[in-house]
Amino acid sequence: MARVLKLLACAAIVLQARSAFSLSFGPSSFTAPGAFPTSLYKSYHNNPTATSAQPQPVISDPVLHKVYPFGLTDPKNIPQNDPQDPHPLPPRASDPLLLQNAIAQVQGLFANTAFASNTCALCTATLEVAKFLSLAAPDQGPAFTVFLCQQFKLSSSCNTTFGATTLGPVLTQVFANADVSGYDGRMICQNFLASSCTLPPTPALNLTGWFAKPKPSPLPPPKTPSGQRLKVLHLSDFHLDPRYATSSEANCTSSLCCRANNHNANSPNQTLLPAPRYGWFKCDTPFSLAAAALEAIPVLADTEKTGFAWTIYTGDLVSHDLENQLSRDYVMYTETVVYDLFKRILGSGPVYAALGNHDSYNQAQDAPHSLGGTLAKQFSWNYDHVAGLWQQEQWIPSSAVAQARAHYAAYSVQRSDGLRVITLNTDLWYRANWFNYINLSGADNSGMLRFLTDELQDAEDKGDRVWIMGHVLSGWDGTNGLEVPTNLFYQIVDRFSPHVIANIFWGHTHEDQLSIFYANNATDISAETALATSWMGPSITPLTNLNSGFRVYEVDSAVSPFYLMVPPNVDYPNLVSVHIVIQTFDILDAHTWRSDVNSFPSLDGQTMLGPTYVYEYSTRAAYGANISGWGSNDPLNATWWHLVTEQMEANPDLVTVCNFSRPEALR
Numbered sequence: 001m002a003r004v005l006k007l008l009a010c011a012a013i014v015l016q017a018r019s020a021f022s023l024s025f026g027p028s029s030f031t032a033p034g035a036f037p038t039s040l041y042k043s044y045h046n047n048p049t050a051t052s053a054q055p056q057p058v059i060s061d062p063v064l065h066k067v068y069p070f071g072l073t074d075p076k077n078i079p080q081n082d083p084q085d086p087h088p089l090p091p092r093a094s095d096p097l098l099l100q101n102a103i104a105q106v107q108g109l110f111a112n113t114a115f116a117s118n119t120c121a122l123c124t125a126t127l128e129v130a131k132f133l134s135l136a137a138p139d140q141g142p143a144f145t146v147f148l149c150q151q152f153k154l155s156s157s158c159n160t161t162f163g164a165t166t167l168g169p170v171l172t173q174v175f176a177n178a179d180v181s182g183y184d185g186r187m188i189c190q191n192f193l194a195s196s197c198t199l200p201p202t203p204a205l206n207l208t209g210w211f212a213k214p215k216p217s218p219l220p221p222p223k224t225p226s227g228q229r230l231k232v233l234h235l236s237d238f239h240l241d242p243r244y245a246t247s248s249e250a251n252c253t254s255s256l257c258c259r260a261n262n263h264n265a266n267s268p269n270q271t272l273l274p275a276p277r278y279g280w281f282k283c284d285t286p287f288s289l290a291a292a293a294l295e296a297i298p299v300l301a302d303t304e305k306t307g308f309a310w311t312i313y314t315g316d317l318v319s320h321d322l323e324n325q326l327s328r329d330y331v332m333y334t335e336t337v338v339y340d341l342f343k344r345i346l347g348s349g350p351v352y353a354a355l356g357n358h359d360s361y362n363q364a365q366d367a368p369h370s371l372g373g374t375l376a377k378q379f380s381w382n383y384d385h386v387a388g389l390w391q392q393e394q395w396i397p398s399s400a401v402a403q404a405r406a407h408y409a410a411y412s413v414q415r416s417d418g419l420r421v422i423t424l425n426t427d428l429w430y431r432a433n434w435f436n437y438i439n440l441s442g443a444d445n446s447g448m449l450r451f452l453t454d455e456l457q458d459a460e461d462k463g464d465r466v467w468i469m470g471h472v473l474s475g476w477d478g479t480n481g482l483e484v485p486t487n488l489f490y491q492i493v494d495r496f497s498p499h500v501i502a503n504i505f506w507g508h509t510h511e512d513q514l515s516i517f518y519a520n521n522a523t524d525i526s527a528e529t530a531l532a533t534s535w536m537g538p539s540i541t542p543l544t545n546l547n548s549g550f551r552v553y554e555v556d557s558a559v560s561p562f563y564l565m566v567p568p569n570v571d572y573p574n575l576v577s578v579h580i581v582i583q584t585f586d587i588l589d590a591h592t593w594r595s596d597v598n599s600f601p602s603l604d605g606q607t608m609l610g611p612t613y614v615y616e617y618s619t620r621a622a623y624g625a626n627i628s629g630w631g632s633n634d635p636l637n638a639t640w641w642h643l644v645t646e647q648m649e650a651n652p653d654l655v656t657v658c659n660f661s662r663p664e665a666l667r
Helices: 095-111 119-136 138-151 158-162 168-177 183-191 287-301 328-346 373-377 380-392 398-406 448-462 483-495 597-603 619-623 638-650 652-658
Strands: 006-008 029-033 229-235 310-313 351-353 412-414 419-423 465-469 501-506 513-518 530-536 548-556 559-565 575-581 587-595 609-618
Touching (some): 119 168, 328 351, 351 380, 351 419, 398 412, 609 619, 638 652
Parallel strands (some): 501 530
Antiparallel strands (some): 229 548, 559 575
């Protein structure tokens, strides 16, 4: 199948010299105040200036009009299995359907002649039983999924992970609706149940009728660069942890560390590595680090007075809690807090946000509307909530708010400057989303990629340039996006690049990365066939073994004024200012900052100094020195990145600059 074939893991730890900026930036580093900025919130559940515990602000939800209780985020008393968050179960099947399915189960068992020694046959036969039970007695489905977990040794905590208040109802829905004796079942067995089946061939992609029009030939002439630049912020993977417990175990044995209830198995009664106030490598983002990072960004980017032109946020607001510690309220609390912080600290300019796999409950789960009935709307609580918050912050127009409510929190914004921003909910192609295993041979069961294709066609018709953004990246090493929708996405990118799609943005990996899309399923990889670039942003969270970081793009975009004569018989002046939009929305440089997490322990016990974020590198300066014929206003597009890979093949030292390097602390 088609995949992104060129990958650059560009988390360059080597500090690069600054390039000659076309835009002015702030100082090369910023050290946040040591004291938590208590003015961020009107009231707190605890003393926010204490160094022994994280601030616990009182959070009021402007959409739901309620105050979240302290018990939701109390680090010493983490809620377990919130009973208010059950998923609906599928309706009871009719007798004819039960009979039909029972016959199919028996036929399946008899057809597997090597059943006793064939683990794949064992798995698929088990799924037949699961399907029958899910149809006949759905209320017993969760208990059966716990049993399956134990039989296949999927987890050491089967009751909490697959019980009635966590993933049990989700799996019951999937078993009831999936073709467990066919492609769906084999993929479930391969991906979840001990890899007991070999990976089946990927179904062929039928594009007949998918595109309303063929790709223009020749392509329209490229838009003329304006030579003027805007600053655009890229944030990703915030993973705020309001349950972070300062001085708890930062080197726990498993799961999320820096929690009062999680210890090192070799030292359960004594902390080996006290959790620093500003975070650590096995932990998510405490409030103290969240505030420090956001305070640093406007200073370092020199946007304190102007704000950013806009900000893109590529998902994952919520911490990496165990399934039974999550709840709808916990997800909505985090969404409310983080978006509010963006609005109040980053300044003017809209934030275009996409949901990440952790921005849902259950984690990574989103159901397609094709399930029908109440099952189709079981995640609408989240889409309605984030759409309401985005509307509250005045980041997107009412038309996009309506789209987000109806399209899995995905939307399209057609800006007045000629850029269209399209967000996707990538849970709907994510391998970890159980709902995607219903009719897995279908390329677009959710309608998400139909929505994307229609928006791109409309953008082509109107001459718009497009930025696509989501969380879980497509392609790469095959462990994230499922094969069939990933293949379709690749064909969509091929159809609308490079004349419509200017850039693609993802998060999810927590790393500073880059990938290139090529024409014709990458059967001919060259500078001429390089079509589009996707940028993965570094994470704010240090999890796992990463420095906290963010990126700012220099984007070609400007509005050029001219004057139009109006009819002479009007009473007002005969010169009216009009604007011609001349812009490509190409990225001309990308600047990355980071904070050294190894330095965080030294900041404990004092309030004079907080974390320091320092300038790390300019993408153009680090990788473009030997790209001949590329002017200072030429874009860092797919062609440029392909030429960089050729330089890497010729110069191994450039590969060393690009290679990802983990901090020493936890190697």
